[in-house]
Amino acid sequence: MAQPLSFEAFLDAMRDEGVTVKVVGNAKNHNRKGHGAWGPVHGVMIHHTVTQGTDNSVELCRTGHMTLPGPLCHGVIDKAGVVHVVGYGRANHAGLGDDDVLRAVIAEGKLPAVNEANTDGNSRFYGFECINLGNNSDPWPEAQVEAIVRASAGLLRRHKWGKDGPTSVIGHKEWQPGKIDPRGPIGKKGGTALTMDAIRKRVAERLKHPASWSPGGSTGGGTYTVRKGDTLWSIAQAKLGSGARNTEIAKLNGLKDPAAISVGQTLKLPTK
Template identity: 65%
Template structure:
């Protein structure tokens, strides 16, 4: 049992565990607190989404739908193990569940079977949606399973909980099957081992020898949205193209004229903005400064 951490502490705990985290929009204040309290918190709940595709899943979990307003969780864990934060506070992820299960989580003992749904899970659990079809066939990549282990351990660590504070939706609410494809028993064993190993250590920063500052920055600074005009020729375009291919956003149809801005660059960069969690018009061309800085285009 504990009061929820601040959003800043929550974010830092995830990063301290070694996770890659993308902050989506106004996630720190996006919640359902007007519908009820968030806290005291007792544990972490894991779900699968029954969707595929990162951008549309992140948008769905942030915004919800007509019958269930968002946010639908605190974070979305994609297939690559990246955590997309979409809300903080009360979120529509757990629904009503078994009060005996809740008490077992509080006591950190073995869970009983769930056979009723009268306790408010949205109030008492952090929730993470993991991108998976939930059909028993869609694979769970090692990077995604590691991220589930890491987010669970991070929150348990910051609250002083054991791995018994980590449960699946199927252990909370009768009729639910998520997450399907791995067992929560095996995941709790992973979390327990991680907690016993201690908090990950950050390698010490070694100061480089004193040198004159470089004339140019390591990465190309954002040239401004107006710079991205079709047909512009520049080594910056070629450097951007190499980075878009490297991050898995290759939508190019030809290798010709790599230093000339064209439709392939537009399609590839829009794919990158969607991968960064942007949707709708926010994901459209031209590039924005935030996603440009995240892309880390080498200085030409």
């Protein structure tokens, strides 16, 4: 049993893993409060949106629709691997699912076949909607898959889940009968199918390493979103292993004044 992370800790958990995070509007206070519980939380649930385009997908997940009010998740993961946080607290993403699955998630054991819908999942899972048509043809870019892995791993790391295997990360289809998400090929049409077992395997590998780890052993690269209290020195120390590399970050981002960084600013990071 775990109480949900604070909004700030939720963001930091992803940013620490190298995920680019964008907060949409008043996401911190946008939720379905008063329509059921939020917490205790036990895991992370992955969905696909059945939509195209980042802007309209994010807006739909933020506001919902006539029959299902938003937010429809906590974060929307776009094709470029950016997580757009649209709400926090209870969200209409999981619906009713199988209590046997919930028990397996809590125990971090093998997931049973889903065959009933008798348990509220909106109160028990963090939810990510990933932009994909879900037609088994729309491909999953590697940047998007890696963001799913990193965002999930960050939350597991914060909660100290995943010690006995990352079954704290599940797909919607593993929770509710009749669901198919997420599905589709990785990389290109006709490529290897995305599976939750493959996602969990990559999450498990990440959790063997520090949050700053990148596959292949590279140091740096990617982007970093500035948080309160950050300096270029502290960012370089945390992400590149040496505060003295702050000048490289400044040069790469065209910063004439290295002290003039602001909360929420996205910085490119140099590679090793």
